[in-house]
Amino acid sequence: MQQDRIEALAEAIYDASLDPTGWPQAMALVRDSFETGAACLYSLDYARRRMRPIEVGDIAPRFRASFEASFYTDDNPSARSPALHRPGIVRTDQRLDDYFRDAGVLQRSRYYHEWLQPQDFAHSMGVTPLAGDGIVFNLSLLRSAAVGPFRAEEVRRFERLQPHLRRALRTAQRLETLTVEGGATAAALDRLSQGVIFVSGRGRVLHCNAVAEALLRWGSGLALRGGRLTAIDPAAQQGLAQLLRRAQELTSDGASDGPRS
Missing domain, CATH: 3.30.450.80 (Transcription factor LuxR-like, autoinducer-binding domain)
Incomplete structure (x- = not known):
């Protein structure tokens, strides 16, 4: 609880x-x-x-x-x-x-x-x-x-x-730095040519920009299922899970559910 x-x-x-x-x-x-x-x-x-x-x-x-x-x-x-x-x-x-x-x-x-x-x-x-x-x-x-x-x-x-x-x-x-350079926070992220997805340590998607949304819609290797980021290929899913665990281990504070991008 x-x-x-x-x-x-x-x-x-x-x-x-x-x-x-x-x-x-x-x-x-x-x-x-x-x-x-x-x-x-x-x-x-x-x-x-x-x-x-x-x-x-x-x-x-x-x-x-x-x-x-x-x-x-x-x-x-x-x-x-x-x-x-x-x-x-x-x-x-x-x-x-x-x-x-x-x-x-x-x-x-x-x-x-x-x-x-x-x-x-x-x-x-x-x-x-x-x-x-x-x-x-x-x-x-x-x-x-x-x-x-x-x-x-x-x-x-x-x-x-x-x-x-x-x-x-x-x-x-x-993000405030991006905003100062021009545009609102969401718009600043959307101007990036790369897909940006903020996820928790457990894979829950917190936010994604326009490029990332398009990639998820197209099913280009990644998908959104139950609010969580998953890989379409089962073998790739194992690799994605390992990457998230590794990112979590590398955080200095060791919190369990911080954002990754």
């Missing part, structure tokens, strides 16, 4: 990486899966003291506007813990306390009193799936005191989700 939930979340995240209008739905699924009041995806530029929202629809406009002034303060431990903002490290209230060896360090900060507490956010869990060039991308889950701290099982499940998010953000960055 938990594996199915992670796969559903991962699929929504990969869809959003190809079509940014899908981020609200993806974050809504994350929010509901972890029983949070807010699931926020955004980037931070510490040098310029800026926040760029990707999807923060759970936050009221006035708090979006005041975030930078409350977050980038000298007493905010969340802004003074670079070791916890390395890619792949899951942050929780307890881990922040342990890092500073100071119980309740966040609850005494201006950020907590001005920004978190007025929204009834008492507990948080976050991760930095991607960082580079002075920019960190964060996914933060915020919940009320009534719901309680994030449990160990939730932390483990969150850890399994973040490699998918890292891959999705990398895909989004690459």
